[in-house]
Amino acid sequence: MQPLEFIKFTPRTNCGECGYAACLAFAAAVTKGGENPEKCPYVDVSQLGDEFSGANRGKDGLEGVGKLLDEKDLALVAYLKKKTSTIDFAAAAEKIGCQWSGPEKDSLLFHFLGRDVELSHDTVLIEGQEVEDPRDQILLYNYVHFGGGDKPEQEWIGMESLPNSISKVRTLRVYCEERIASNFTEKADLLIKCAPKLGAILQENPEQSCTAAFFVPVLPRLPLFVLFWDEDKEDGFPAKVKVLFDQNVMDFLDIESLVFVCERMAERWVELAQ
Numbered sequence: 001m002q003p004l005e006f007i008k009f010t011p012r013t014n015c016g017e018c019g020y021a022a023c024l025a026f027a028a029a030v031t032k033g034g035e036n037p038e039k040c041p042y043v044d045v046s047q048l049g050d051e052f053s054g055a056n057r058g059k060d061g062l063e064g065v066g067k068l069l070d071e072k073d074l075a076l077v078a079y080l081k082k083k084t085s086t087i088d089f090a091a092a093a094e095k096i097g098c099q100w101s102g103p104e105k106d107s108l109l110f111h112f113l114g115r116d117v118e119l120s121h122d123t124v125l126i127e128g129q130e131v132e133d134p135r136d137q138i139l140l141y142n143y144v145h146f147g148g149g150d151k152p153e154q155e156w157i158g159m160e161s162l163p164n165s166i167s168k169v170r171t172l173r174v175y176c177e178e179r180i181a182s183n184f185t186e187k188a189d190l191l192i193k194c195a196p197k198l199g200a201i202l203q204e205n206p207e208q209s210c211t212a213a214f215f216v217p218v219l220p221r222l223p224l225f226v227l228f229w230d231e232d233k234e235d236g237f238p239a240k241v242k243v244l245f246d247q248n249v250m251d252f253l254d255i256e257s258l259v260f261v262c263e264r265m266a267e268r269w270v271e272l273a274q
């Protein structure tokens, strides 16, 4: 069975309960990598054939999973490059908060999590290095392709208030909020110390009763507001993080890319603390 056939047995909500960020990734892991289909609580395994029983699972090995996902990502990069090939960067730059390099390079210049990006119609450079991970390329080309909209107003809302986000709330929690919270429990000073390296600005008087709050301009017109509550041993509360979005955020990215940007922010914050 192919992943696209298997995915029909899932509800396709990308809820993350199986441990994978998306149903397609889980479908690839089951059909190509021998993953247990029962890890998705919504799959009725009695509907699946013998192919997925015990030893018959995963004939192609885990390598097949990576290959399939890479191919899908690379195809999406190619598609987005084609889509952006018709965009006039000089005219588009202002609306998405970028600088235009001029006609010679015809690139967009901006910051992504505190690092310099140069995006042309063919390549993306971060700090002068060509970006290898297709997921970063997808994110950055997607940002350009969206073309911007109303400027951020810093009216902050949670992921749960964004349209079609029910399945993404958990993904955001697992891959971003809990990752930051667990890595910086009793380390608020370290969280604050690393913040400027990813362009995050500590807020002096956050309205919420949190330990620290940050304004994080992950992309030029895409700020996040990150709240951190450290562990409260007395009352038995673990450390907690809440990420908030500008109410106009959907003018700048789709929900999938938005969750990915948060995942990248968490990864980078943790990396910087190593």
Ligand code: SF4
Residues within 6 Å of the ligand: 010, 011, 012, 013, 014, 015, 016, 017, 018, 019, 020, 021, 022, 023, 026, 027, 039, 040, 041, 042, 043
């Ligand atoms: S657990 Fe959620 S993300 Fe995983 S396959 Fe099932 S519906 Fe999709």
